[in-house]
Amino acid sequence: MSEERSQRSGRQEMTALGGRYEIQMDKPLPHLDSPLAKAYSVTDSRAASRGMFGLVCQPDLLPRIDVIPQFTRMRRIPVLTPVDAGSVELPGVAGRRFIIVFDLPTGERILQSPDSKMEPLHEDQIVRRIIKPLMPALKEMASRSIRNRSIRADNMFYTNVGKTASILGECVSNPPGMSQPVLYEPIQAAMSLPSGRGSGAISDDLYAFGVTLVVLIHGGNPVADLNDDLIVARKIQHGSYSTLVGNMRISLSMMEPLRGLLCDDASERWTVEDIELWLGGRQLSPKQPMLPTRASRSISFAGKEYWNRYALSFALGKNWSQAGEILKNRELEGWIRRTYSDEDTANAIATAAGGTDENLEQAVCRALMVLQPDLPIRYKSFSARIEGIAQCFAAEYHNHDMRKNFIAMMLAKLPQSYLQSSRGSRTEQAALMKVFDMINHFLERPKIGFGVERALYESNRGWPCQSPLIKQDYVCEIEDLLPALDRVAESGATGEPMDRHIAAFAATRLRNMPERTLAMLANVNDLPNYRLGILHVLAEAHRVAGTQHRFPNVSRWMGKLLEPVVEQFHNRVYRAQLHTEIERASSNGDLMQLEFLVDNMDAQEQDIHGYEKARTEHANLLQGIAWLEDGGLTAPSRVLEKGQQVATVISAMISGVLIVALTVLHVVK
């Protein structure tokens, strides 16, 4: 992936990524749009005939920059792999955008949109055109532990006009799983917010692959008449296979992989090896649907009867206000105790419900964890798989309610409780626990450079800076911060090149930023120190970006803001000299030089020392002047005394001369 800047030449019409791929904003390609990214034609300046397109990502979402380089290297597998990616300026668009460039698919999209219909594929076509051609991609991704998370019928293309083979569409333009319809997601992921599905597992891709096969066999969405909640509820109640396949005529041979891939228990789901074996002709016994244990009697909630924990947990999470009631009146606890004879779960729910009314939300959240531990963590409107919490927080950051819920959930340490009660891998749990503890650490410190903003950037490496100043510039790396601020300064920005987001972003990306700098930023009322703190951050960013770069606009902006720092020096001559040197460093675009000038400890010490000396001298001068003005020299008594003294001395001198003269005269005579 390259991080090149747009070329200045020809900028009015086109924008070049890596100095090579020119995005033609006047040539949109809507048929190649991804759910969260628009497609435009791209021209390769080194190969004009090469057909390419680029996806322009949303500014507040992070594409999968962690897997883009890996996909870029996987050119031989049947996946639409990115050729290049990076942030560039686009004509007619304020700021910069992250774009990903692909070669044009050689065939048409298999299903035009999630809701469209198509000619159903026969089972042998499914095997020939879909399963067999895509096996190398599934194998390669599985072997590299790369999750696609965008496998769906409307994100696949035929490789030729004859429609004999297919490739998977792109999967990198948005956070993993975020663009997948609920239909393609396993129950746990489908119950999460789209942004909270997390990167998931290979089994999630295989489930989506199974759903894709059903859609292609059916010729479109087989449950198009159901909304998302109903799809999940049906999957819980009847199992995914039964929900999606329904009354479709499926041969026994095809039923086998579909049941295997649509198995709701991820540990029982078919693997890539199972598909290979099946393709090789080996007969595997079809998986039976793993339905939740049915209770001996139902529980009534929100006017409906529920017969298993799974369905009840889903309903409770969807109806948060009434969930508190059923918990408070101990109905839930009683149902578990009587119906399942599960004393441990019942006691745990009783313990969770033991909280006061003000912690009712927390109690419901804890009860849901206990009731069905493998479901996503839910806290009011927030719902995410445990590994997708941080990503969900970032994607929903600008949703005030969601952010509030996230903060409340984190401060109550509910994710940590979830991990303690779950049965996942210890290594993964430890890594997640570390992330959650770190988020808590920052949330509990609301100062600038910490707080919710720092939690955002620390838990989502690479997430673009959300500062209103530079949000449109898509600043993901610290190296991009100063160029973005320079553009802001060039456009005549006022105020300061610092806010809570920039401070948190810089503190996250600049690993060696001293605590002292953040402490300086914390006190806005101490203006000189605050401004000096800003300069420290920007100078450090300059150091990291490379000393060969120059940022004249932001330097001039900063230079003007340093007035209070310069005013701190008492010596006016030094101040004037400092002004001149700041002016020079600003014009050179050298923030490090600016920092050196105003944060000179020796000069500060000399100034303080000199000032104290001058004050003392001035006080002495004042005393002297007052003494003189009060008649210190001309007081009559003093003048009289001095006069008498001087008269005595003069008298002594004259008499001495007289005595000597008379004596000499007398001797001579």
Add this chain to the structure above:
Amino acid sequence: MAGKSNPPNTAAPKGAGKGKLSGRTIGTFIILMPVIAVLMPSCILLALNLAPTLVAFAVDRTREKYLTITVGLLNLSGSLPAILRLWTEGQTYEVALRVAGDPFNLLIAYGTAAIGCSIYLTLPIILSSYYARMTTMRLRILQDRQDTLNEAWGDEIAGERPPRID
């Protein structure tokens, strides 16, 4: 009359103390007696010539006796010609009276005493004028230095600044 004849009891020991001669005074008197006896003509001559000094001593109220010293030193040096003449012509009462009666010698002795007195009286007036000028000059120097400091360090180093004297 009764008040005058009966001073307070507390004053009695003080008055008694004043009347006694100390051993040191008596010792000095014993040593000086032969000298005075031998130099009596010189002493008489000096007593006459140094009359202004004695007057100055009587009127001088300063602790350090500046007037006495100023007049006395010049008076003494002015008496030197008479003393030298006495010692040259022979130290007798006759010569002493003759020399003492010489108006020229008296003019010199009293004239020098008068010069001493005038120095004593006029010098404070001269000094007063000198000090006034010096005050103005020093004020200007100090204020110039103040201006330099203010220029270099700003007005904050000082509080309220007195008006400048030009």
